[in-house]
Amino acid sequence: MRKTILITGASSGLGAGMARVWAAKGHDLALTARRVERLEALKADLEAAYPSIRVVVHALDVDDHEQVFAVFKAAAADLGGLDRVVVNAGIGKGGRIGTGRFEANRETVQTNFVAALAQCEAAMEHFYERRSGHLVVISSVSAMRGMPGSMTTYAATKAGLAHLAEGIRSDLVNRKGHDIAVSAIFPGYIASEMNDQVEQKPKGMVDTVTGSKALVAAIDSEKPERIVPSWPWRPLAFVLRHAPLGIVRRMV
Structure with missing residues (x-):
């Protein structure tokens, strides 16, 4: 079992949801995000409900790349090493290309891809040292194709993140004597703080609890790629491709 798990973007939404599911399964957790007060509240809830687990929290702005490396090292020291890192932090800003929304699109690229690269670097350095670990990146079903309008840049970053994970996995193919796995997870529409302001909810959206349980099950399987929830998103992903x-x- 991957006992110790670090989750970025864990102060709300799917990050917090996954933390609750893993805590119930007995995992020790390192929770990171910018909003430390929310992390502290989540830590208190989890430790009260599951007294046998350890939960540590660290303030982390993933766009501060030096801080990413420092926090990952500190969390590893707190828990005696990290068995799994979930690259979950991300944003959903953006606008149709060519309509004056460059700054929002740039921020999306910075957080969803460049900052994710820093997290992957920090995680893999630790896993190479230990010769063990599980790197997980949270991509999106939108990564299957180029998306229109405000989703264009977001989908492109998630596609890039999935390819990044595959490249890291490729580096492990001929390595011997290690227990390192790399997974890319492609969620469909799952309710979260990122999309709770959207007036018209997309078809097929599931609630945060259901989505979080599906994500944890997919991650625990350690398959290279998983689309979650499987229904209806696996067949829809095929159509999107x-x-x-x-x-x-017309589908988005």
Whole structure:
């Protein structure tokens, strides 16, 4: 069992949801995010409900790359090493390309890809030292194709993140004597703080608790790639990959 787990973006939404599921399963957790007061409240809840686990919290702005490396090292020292790192922190800003939203699109690239790269670097350095570990990146079903409008940059960052994970996994193929796994998880529409302001909820959206349980089950399987929830997102992902762009536009 991957006993100790670090989750970025753990102060709310899916990050907090996954933390609750893993805490119930007896895992020790390192929770990171910018909003430390929320992390402290979550830590108190989890330790009260599950007295046998350890929970540590660290303030982390993933766009501060030096801080990423420092916090990962500190969390590893707190828990005696990290068995799994979940690269979950991300944002959903953006606008249609060419409409004056460059700054929002740039911020999305910075947080969802460049900062994720820093997290992957820090995690893999630790795993290479230990010759063991599980790197998990949270991509998106939107990564299956180029998306229109405000989703264009977001989807591109999530596609890039999935390819980053695959490249890291490729480096492990011929390595012997290690227990390192790399997984890319592609969630469909799961309710979270990122999308709770959207007036018209997308079809197929599941609640945070259901989505968090599905994510944890997919991650625990340690498969290279998983689409969650499986229904209806696995068949929809196939359609997204292969349908003409006109159909893709009507699906999102």
